Amino acid sequence: MRSYMCSAILSFLLFCLWNVEAKLAPDFIHPCNHTGWSECLVKSTQEAIPDFVKGMPNLGVPSLDPFVIEKLAIPLNGLKVTFYEGKVTGFRKCIVDNVISELEKRHFVLQFHCNLTIKGRYDAVGRILLFPINGEGDAKIKLTNLRMTVDINTKYYKDKKGANHFGLKNYKYSFDYGDRVSFDLQNLFKESKQLSDTVLAFLNDNWRMVAEEFGKPIVDYAVDLAIRTIEKFFSAVPYEELVNIPIPQ
Ligand SMILES: *[C@@H]1O[C@H](CO)[C@@H](O)[C@H](O)[C@H]1NC(C)=O
Numbered sequence: 001m002r003s004y005m006c007s008a009i010l011s012f013l014l015f016c017l018w019n020v021e022a023k024l025a026p027d028f029i030h031p032c033n034h035t036g037w038s039e040c041l042v043k044s045t046q047e048a049i050p051d052f053v054k055g056m057p058n059l060g061v062p063s064l065d066p067f068v069i070e071k072l073a074i075p076l077n078g079l080k081v082t083f084y085e086g087k088v089t090g091f092r093k094c095i096v097d098n099v100i101s102e103l104e105k106r107h108f109v110l111q112f113h114c115n116l117t118i119k120g121r122y123d124a125v126g127r128i129l130l131f132p133i134n135g136e137g138d139a140k141i142k143l144t145n146l147r148m149t150v151d152i153n154t155k156y157y158k159d160k161k162g163a164n165h166f167g168l169k170n171y172k173y174s175f176d177y178g179d180r181v182s183f184d185l186q187n188l189f190k191e192s193k194q195l196s197d198t199v200l201a202f203l204n205d206n207w208r209m210v211a212e213e214f215g216k217p218i219v220d221y222a223v224d225l226a227i228r229t230i231e232k233f234f235s236a237v238p239y240e241e242l243v244n245i246p247i248p249q
């Protein structure tokens with residue numbers, strides 16, 4: 001009897017400990033019960049974004065809003081642009097358009113659109129379109145309704161403690177610059193304010209062409225960072241806390 005009590009108390013304590021230790025998923029994660037039900041996935045992804053992008057230092061997950069681009073060189077034909085001290089904001093207000101989760105096929109698709117602002121400093125030497133540029137100064141770029149689809153092949157793995165996790169096998173993405181990209185680049189020509197203003201107006205009038213010419217490295221950088229962040233989150237939080245569906249065999 002006594003040993004039964006002891007072991008009951010022991011199990012109870014272990015159970016409590018287990019429960020305290022077990023839950024790693026933050027409260028803003030609301031797992032869905034069926035992945036076939038896309039509305040739930042869209043809703044729970046949308047609900048998780050504002051908190052997720054703040055970062056979770058306790059899980060080693062960095063902030064995505066804002067996120068910092070210390071330095072990014074954009075090598076282009078005939079033009080060398082470098083961004084410094086960049087700060088990207090806006091991810092917390094992204095709108096989720098669709099989520100497809102195929103657990104068996106190890107496939108996950110996320111579609112969303114966002115307004116993003118990138119602020120920092122730049123220097124540029126070379127040519128933009130026809131203009132010889134030699135500038136440096138403050139830079140602000142605003143994207144309105146940038147649309148993106150991220151397509152991820154996932155995998156499942158066990159960590160050292162035997163807990164299951166989502167892993168990322170590979171990913172690809174496509175995007176559209178959306179409704180408008182506006183550029184505010186100070187001092188494109190160190191010598192002439194008037195020429196700077198004229199060329200800046202030209203860049204804004206032709207924003208899509210300009211964005212397509214030099215936007216991709218910035219978007220690549222941002223997507224890669226976001227994916228690495230999600231990967232860190234997946235490696236910190238077990239599968240079972242993210243999805244209420246047994247892991248496919
Ligand atoms: C999933 O099922 C549980 C238990 O039946 C329920 O409490 C929870 O609200 C459901 N979650 C969703 C997102 O429907």
Ligand SMILES: *[C@@H]1O[C@H](CO)[C@@H](O)[C@H](O)[C@H]1NC(C)=O
Pocket residue numbers: 093094095113114115144145
């Ligand atoms: C982005 O800004 C535009 C114009 O201000 C607004 O109409 C749109 O709803 C915003 N989009 C998002 C995803 O917040």
